[in-house]
Amino acid sequence: MTSSPALMIEARGVEKWYPNGFHALRGVDLCVHQGEVVVIMGPSGSGKSTFLRTFNAMEDFQKGSIVVDGIEISDDLRRIDAIRREVGMVFQQFNLFPHLTVLDNLTLAPVKVRKRPKAEVERQALELLERVGIAEQAHKFPGQLSGGQQQRVAIARSLCMEPRIMLFDEPTSALDPEMVQEVLAVMQELARDGMTMVVVSHEVRFARKVASRVVLMADGEVVEVAPPQQFFTNPRHERSKQFLSQIS
Amino acid sequence: MTSRSEVTPWWRNRRYLPWLVQGAVALVIGVVVAFLLTNLLLNLTARGLLLSWSWLGQPAGFDLAETILPFDASLPYWRAMLAGLVNTLRVVIAGLVGATVLGTLIGTASFSSNGLLRRLARVYVEVIRNIPLLLQLIFWYFVVFLALPNGRDALQLPGLVLAKSGLFLGSPELVDGVWQAPLRFTVEFGALLTGLVVYTAAFIAEVVRGGIASVPKGQWEAATSLGFPPLLTLRRIVLPQALRVIVPGLNSQYISLAKNSSLAVACGFTDLYSVSETTLNQTGRAIEVMLILLGSYLVIDLVISALMNGLNGLVQLRER
Amino acid sequence: MATTPPLVVRASPLRRLQKELFGSRLDGLISIALLAALLAAGLGFFRWALFQAQWAVLSANSTLFAVGRYPVEQQWRLWLLTTLLALATGFSWGLLRAFPGSGAVRALWPRNDRWAAAILAVLALWRPMALQLTLAIQVRWWGIAGLLLLARWAAGRYGPAIPQACRRLIPLLWPLLYLVGMVLISGGLGLVQVPPSEWGGLLLTVLMATFAILLCFPLGVLLALGRRSELPLLRWGSVIYIEFIRGAPLITLLFLGQNILGFLLPGGLAPDRVWRAAWVLTFFAAAYVAEAVRSGLVAVPAGQLEAARSLGLPVPLALVHVVLPQALRVALPATVGQFITLLQDTTLLSLIGLLDLLGTARTVMANPMFLGKNAEVYLVLAILFWSCCAALGLGSRALETRLNPHSPSAPQA
Numbered sequence: 001m002t003s004s005p006a007l008m009i010e011a012r013g014v015e016k017w018y019p020n021g022f023h024a025l026r027g028v029d030l031c032v033h034q035g036e037v038v039v040i041m042g043p044s045g046s047g048k049s050t051f052l053r054t055f056n057a058m059e060d061f062q063k064g065s066i067v068v069d070g071i072e073i074s075d076d077l078r079r080i081d082a083i084r085r086e087v088g089m090v091f092q093q094f095n096l097f098p099h100l101t102v103l104d105n106l107t108l109a110p111v112k113v114r115k116r117p118k119a120e121v122e123r124q125a126l127e128l129l130e131r132v133g134i135a136e137q138a139h140k141f142p143g144q145l146s147g148g149q150q151q152r153v154a155i156a157r158s159l160c161m162e163p164r165i166m167l168f169d170e171p172t173s174a175l176d177p178e179m180v181q182e183v184l185a186v187m188q189e190l191a192r193d194g195m196t197m198v199v200v201s202h203e204v205r206f207a208r209k210v211a212s213r214v215v216l217m218a219d220g221e222v223v224e225v226a227p228p229q230q231f232f233t234n235p236r237h238e239r240s241k242q243f244l245s246q247i248s
Numbered sequence: 249m250t251s252r253s254e255v256t257p258w259w260r261n262r263r264y265l266p267w268l269v270q271g272a273v274a275l276v277i278g279v280v281v282a283f284l285l286t287n288l289l290l291n292l293t294a295r296g297l298l299l300s301w302s303w304l305g306q307p308a309g310f311d312l313a314e315t316i317l318p319f320d321a322s323l324p325y326w327r328a329m330l331a332g333l334v335n336t337l338r339v340v341i342a343g344l345v346g347a348t349v350l351g352t353l354i355g356t357a358s359f360s361s362n363g364l365l366r367r368l369a370r371v372y373v374e375v376i377r378n379i380p381l382l383l384q385l386i387f388w389y390f391v392v393f394l395a396l397p398n399g400r401d402a403l404q405l406p407g408l409v410l411a412k413s414g415l416f417l418g419s420p421e422l423v424d425g426v427w428q429a430p431l432r433f434t435v436e437f438g439a440l441l442t443g444l445v446v447y448t449a450a451f452i453a454e455v456v457r458g459g460i461a462s463v464p465k466g467q468w469e470a471a472t473s474l475g476f477p478p479l480l481t482l483r484r485i486v487l488p489q490a491l492r493v494i495v496p497g498l499n500s501q502y503i504s505l506a507k508n509s510s511l512a513v514a515c516g517f518t519d520l521y522s523v524s525e526t527t528l529n530q531t532g533r534a535i536e537v538m539l540i541l542l543g544s545y546l547v548i549d550l551v552i553s554a555l556m557n558g559l560n561g562l563v564q565l566r567e568r
Numbered sequence: 569m570a571t572t573p574p575l576v577v578r579a580s581p582l583r584r585l586q587k588e589l590f591g592s593r594l595d596g597l598i599s600i601a602l603l604a605a606l607l608a609a610g611l612g613f614f615r616w617a618l619f620q621a622q623w624a625v626l627s628a629n630s631t632l633f634a635v636g637r638y639p640v641e642q643q644w645r646l647w648l649l650t651t652l653l654a655l656a657t658g659f660s661w662g663l664l665r666a667f668p669g670s671g672a673v674r675a676l677w678p679r680n681d682r683w684a685a686a687i688l689a690v691l692a693l694w695r696p697m698a699l700q701l702t703l704a705i706q707v708r709w710w711g712i713a714g715l716l717l718l719a720r721w722a723a724g725r726y727g728p729a730i731p732q733a734c735r736r737l738i739p740l741l742w743p744l745l746y747l748v749g750m751v752l753i754s755g756g757l758g759l760v761q762v763p764p765s766e767w768g769g770l771l772l773t774v775l776m777a778t779f780a781i782l783l784c785f786p787l788g789v790l791l792a793l794g795r796r797s798e799l800p801l802l803r804w805g806s807v808i809y810i811e812f813i814r815g816a817p818l819i820t821l822l823f824l825g826q827n828i829l830g831f832l833l834p835g836g837l838a839p840d841r842v843w844r845a846a847w848v849l850t851f852f853a854a855a856y857v858a859e860a861v862r863s864g865l866v867a868v869p870a871g872q873l874e875a876a877r878s879l880g881l882p883v884p885l886a887l888v889h890v891v892l893p894q895a896l897r898v899a900l901p902a903t904v905g906q907f908i909t910l911l912q913d914t915t916l917l918s919l920i921g922l923l924d925l926l927g928t929a930r931t932v933m934a935n936p937m938f939l940g941k942n943a944e945v946y947l948v949l950a951i952l953f954w955s956c957c958a959a960l961g962l963g964s965r966a967l968e969t970r971l972n973p974h975s976p977s978a979p980q981a
Contacts, residue, residue: 056878058874058877058878060262074256075256075261075262075263075264076256076257076260076261076262077260077261077262077265078260080262081880081882084877084878084879084880085880087878088878088879089875089878091871091874091875091878093869093871095869095871095872095874095875096875097872097875097876097890097894098894099893099894099897108879108881108889108890109876109879109880109881112881112885112889113879113880113881113882113885154875157879158878158879161879161880266798266799269799269802270799270800270801270802273801273802273805274801277805284832284833287831287832287833287834288831288832291830291831291832291835292831360595360598361591361592361595362588362589362591362595362598362599363585363588363589364588364589364598364599364602364603365598365599365602368602374958375954377957378908378912378953378954378957378958378961379912379950379953379954379957380912380913380915380926380953381912382912382915382916382918382919382926383915383926383946383949383950383953384950386926386930386942386946387942387943387946387950390933390942390946391942391943391946507816507817507818508817510817510819510820511819511916511919513819513919514919521817521819521820521823525823528827534827534828534831535828535831538820538823538824538827538828541820541823542815542816542820545815545816545817545820546815546816549815
């Protein structure tokens, strides 16, 4: 046990009902170890985004348990805040703050939540922007950037909180095709640097190249968990085969 | 979520916190309301003014300058307030019609091909909207209507006479220096109505303008290419579509007009508010009078909203 | 009336004018009729203004219109306050030019500013003279206007030299000045008390309007947040409050404040008549501001709050730094519109016996000496209100463009 990498996310028997009675998650289990990149796939409505969002308590759940970086999610607001500080999230719609410059988007949370000195955070933010390749846009507003640039800013914004885990909720689905690659490249580099990542995505090439494991979800359940090589060439389950035939 | 290793303190439990916040708010509101009501009860008891409605049946003892319902000082208070309410309704209904017509004209004038007309429509809106309604009402009453000539010098048109003593319709005659006619409106009513119409029309013009602007330009072009003359295009093509946007906007303007009619007291017109004020001064029944007043205006607002919602349904349905 | 959307055609001004006014036969007829009517109205007005109107009613009562029955021996306090206000205005104006919003060009005296300064100078020189004020008072007005322009120049010129740390304190100048103003007006801290019943005229109008505007805004924001809250009690409480207030005419609420507030509070606790009216105005306007702000909140996508929460910002911080700045920008025109309405609504104070500008006018009218001079007084009041409201509207539009012209929610120039 001691030699294996630390367990970063441990979800056990997670069940969720929406207020309208819809059973969105039906007892889902998943473990993510440090440095792993887990790609969750599945048809729309399969509960994959909902599942991802339970990891930083953006969605609550009724049964089961989730432990993130050693902290169990509960109704304790202090714990939830602690988890959110350690877990970065990137959204399909970017959700950059349009009234703040790119730089201010990055520094807002570290300064207000972590109470770090502004000058230091700004230095770090510029480094991060350099890393995602848009340092020269630091003083522009999000509305002046292309979709791909915006999503890279969103990644940098999450990284500025120095998270130990990054969650990606369909990060390339709202992008024009020619911008998908620039975002995936940033994510790939992040994975190479050893970031623990959980990605909800339909990008097969990305999953093949970067994922440690691929998870297929359908109807609120985990159907199959397998290394990408095996998942894409030789899926075990009928549901997986069906899904792969649909997306390819 | 089950299997919790330790008990979460209630003040940071996200399941209980909302209820806690609401409980605190409810407590504060409850205490404040209880405090106010206790004082109210104590003060009213001390002055012998506990809630009662029997005074409504006592003779009012004051006269009303202008009523449709027959009224004199010997009739009870409730009749006085009813007469006031009818007066309010009269000016509101006339005002709604007048303001809609004038507002629509000015709103469409801002799309005229005539540059002067267009600019005048803008000037009208910008001037009227930025001057307090009360000031305008007082202006119409004291400066315009009370300055009208009387007797033989009155403005005379066939079937119509406008004098300081009022507007006379239907073959007016001068009897001993006093105009008489089957239909008479007082200058108080005239000033209030003019003020309300002129003021509300500026806002309605903006609503109409916004509605017309919301119709895609392609609609104008399509109609023109089919050979429609501009006026016909406006009436048959653009306005029906603009109504979807206009009707909800009109609703709030109509409600403001109804509420603004309560400024009647400034030009001496005996509307509901003015009668209520007199009633309160005579009886001291502040709570009851306030309840009647607020209730009446609420009902008027609701009726206007209901009618406009019905109209809205019609307008939107036609779309499909 | 022909109605087609105006075409944008570049042509000589005269050609354009001809096209605009006499594009078709109908347009020509309309133009001639309108021009004739305008000419007649203009001539009539000038004949009245120059030969018939008697402006003495204003000059004889100028103090009454300005401050009401404020005791003469205490009026130096109001002069002091006016001077302070002029200095602060000039200072802020200069700083705004010294630090233009992003995208704007920095210039010490842009064209609009030169116009404003010129108009101010003309007003300061001509108004007091036209009102036939005494020379001593005329000189005071010249001095005040001079100080304003001097402060404007100094701040524009030397503003950038102010150290960063001090600069952040500058916005506090105005709330501080407001408190100083309240003390100067009402007394206390060693000054003789002047009860609100002696305030009047422009002083009372401005005081009521600013008081209500300043307080109704935070209240309105809270109510709007309450109405959008997930907590049913907060939501329904806000809805009931907002709809109750919006369902009632202001005059009935003012009436309620005057006649019923005394019953609701234990004896002696009920505020003075003027303050009762001020609070009613505040609570009234808050409901309308809440609706304006709510329209802004609706415009902020839910993802914004989510993103802020996912970054670890607690809800209050997320609201203050992420949601409200965006919502308030969208709501700005509607909110300022409510402020303009509120300024106009202060005239209703005259209906409950307070001596605001309009109330003062009505008492002056009642004086047999000035009987029948309604038109002169109401015209000047109308111009005064119109300029204040129009200025607020212009200011709101300027603020809208200044607030970040690059953001997608800002109007594109």
